[in-house]
Amino acid sequence: MIITKVRAHHLRDIPMQSPPFRDKPNRTRALLIEVGTDEGITGWGLHGYAHKSIVSFVNDYVADIVVGMDPLRPARVQNALRKQLTVRHLGATLTNALAGIDVALWDVLGQHTGLSVHTLLGGAHDRIPVYITHGAAYDDAPVYSVDELAREAKHLVDLGNVHIKNTVGRQAVPDPEDDYVRMAAIREAVGPDVRVAMDGNCRMTLPQTVRLCALTEELNISFLEEPILHNDPALLRQLRAKTTIPIAAGPNHLHSARDLLVADAVDIIQPNVCNDAGYTAALGIAEMAEAFNVPLGHGNGSGPHNVALQAGVRNGQIIEYHFHKWMAYNAIFENVPQPENGFLTPSSEPGTGLRPRDGLIAEYEVDH
Ligand SMILES: [Mg+2]
Structure with missing residues (x-):
C-alpha cells in the first residue's frame, strides 16, 4: 500500500454544544490531518490545538516527504520526517505535525488489519477511568465566578461523573488564595466522595505553587497538573518534596519525557498522542x-x-474529557466514545473509529 495524499484541513466556526450554564463557546475549530492511500483507505489524525502554522507546514513540506511511503509503517515515516526536517531545528512544530500524521497512519493500519488502535497498542484494559475538566473560559468570555464554578461542578457530578478537574493560576498574576476559595467551593458543592483535580497550565512559579498546595491539601486533591512554568523538571522535583498532592505533567516530546522521569519530577506522566508525535512516540x-x-x-x-x-498500554491509568473539547469532538467526529459511570470504553472499530462527520470539511474548511 502507498500513501497518495497528505492534507491538513483547517476548519472554523463548527457549531457545538456550549458549557452547561453559558451560551459560549458554541463554535469550535479543528485541524484534521487526512492520509489517503492507493487502496481506498483514508486515515484521520487531529492536531489537538489547531495551530494554523501546522497547516502550511504539513501541506507544503511534510506531504512531499510522506507521499509514496508505506502507510503500514508509522515508525518508518517518523524516521523519514525526523531525518529530513530535524527536531533540533523545528522542535514542537515537527512533533505536532508528526502527531497528526502518526495518528492517521495508525488509523490506516487498523482499518487495513480490521483491528482497533486500542488492540494494536496492546489492549491492556477494557475500560479506563475518565475525569471531566470544566470551568475554563474561552473566546474572551468572563472568568467563571466562584458560584458558577461550584454550580457547574455539581451539575457534572449529577450527570454521573465521579472525577472533575478545574484550572488554577489563571489570574493576571497567579493568586493561590483566590484559587483556594474557588477549589474549596467546588469541594463543598460536590461533597467528599468525588475526586477533584487541579490544572495550572504551566502558569505558576514554584513559590506560588507551593502556597497553593499548602492551602489545598485539606481539600483532598487527586492530582495537580502542569503547575509550573515550562514544566521545569528541577522545580517540579522541588515541589514534589513539599506536598503530598500527586504532581502530573505532559512531555512535549520523547526527550522531555526522559527529562521529567530522570529528574523525579512527576507522579503521573501525560503524553498526548495528538501533539507529541502520535501513538508511536507515546508507546x-x-x-x-x-x-x-x-x-x-x-x-x-x-x-x-x-x-x-x-x-x-499496561500503565495507562486515566483519561481527560475536557468539556469544551469533548463537545468539539462530538461536533467533529462520528461515534465518539462517551463517558459512562466514570469510565470510558475505547472504540472497537477498526483504526481509531473516529471519522469526521459527512460534509464537515466541505462546509467549514478555511483557506490560508
Ligand atoms: Mg492540562
Missing part, C-alpha cells in the same frame, strides 16, 4: 515510564484519540 514514553514505576495519565483535551493509548 515509547509508556515503556520508559514503566521502567520508572510512573503511571501514564492524560490531560490535554484530545481524550477520544488518547483513550486507545491509556486503555492499550
Whole structure:
C-alpha cells in the first residue's frame, strides 16, 4: 500500500454544544490531518490545538516527504520526517505535525488489519477511568465566578461523573488564595466522595505553587497538573518534596519525557498522542515510564484519540474529557466514545473509529 495524499484541513466556526450554564463557546475549530492511500483507505489524525502554522507546514513540506511511503509503517515515516526536517531545528512544530500524521497512519493500519488502535497498542484494559475538566473560559468570555464554578461542578457530578478537574493560576498574576476559595467551593458543592483535580497550565512559579498546595491539601486533591512554568523538571522535583498532592505533567516530546522521569519530577506522566508525535512516540514514553514505576495519565483535551493509548498500554491509568473539547469532538467526529459511570470504553472499530462527520470539511474548511 502507498500513501497518495497528505492534507491538513483547517476548519472554523463548527457549531457545538456550549458549557452547561453559558451560551459560549458554541463554535469550535479543528485541524484534521487526512492520509489517503492507493487502496481506498483514508486515515484521520487531529492536531489537538489547531495551530494554523501546522497547516502550511504539513501541506507544503511534510506531504512531499510522506507521499509514496508505506502507510503500514508509522515508525518508518517518523524516521523519514525526523531525518529530513530535524527536531533540533523545528522542535514542537515537527512533533505536532508528526502527531497528526502518526495518528492517521495508525488509523490506516487498523482499518487495513480490521483491528482497533486500542488492540494494536496492546489492549491492556477494557475500560479506563475518565475525569471531566470544566470551568475554563474561552473566546474572551468572563472568568467563571466562584458560584458558577461550584454550580457547574455539581451539575457534572449529577450527570454521573465521579472525577472533575478545574484550572488554577489563571489570574493576571497567579493568586493561590483566590484559587483556594474557588477549589474549596467546588469541594463543598460536590461533597467528599468525588475526586477533584487541579490544572495550572504551566502558569505558576514554584513559590506560588507551593502556597497553593499548602492551602489545598485539606481539600483532598487527586492530582495537580502542569503547575509550573515550562514544566521545569528541577522545580517540579522541588515541589514534589513539599506536598503530598500527586504532581502530573505532559512531555512535549520523547526527550522531555526522559527529562521529567530522570529528574523525579512527576507522579503521573501525560503524553498526548495528538501533539507529541502520535501513538508511536507515546508507546515509547509508556515503556520508559514503566521502567520508572510512573503511571501514564492524560490531560490535554484530545481524550477520544488518547483513550486507545491509556486503555492499550499496561500503565495507562486515566483519561481527560475536557468539556469544551469533548463537545468539539462530538461536533467533529462520528461515534465518539462517551463517558459512562466514570469510565470510558475505547472504540472497537477498526483504526481509531473516529471519522469526521459527512460534509464537515466541505462546509467549514478555511483557506490560508
Ligand atoms: Mg492540562
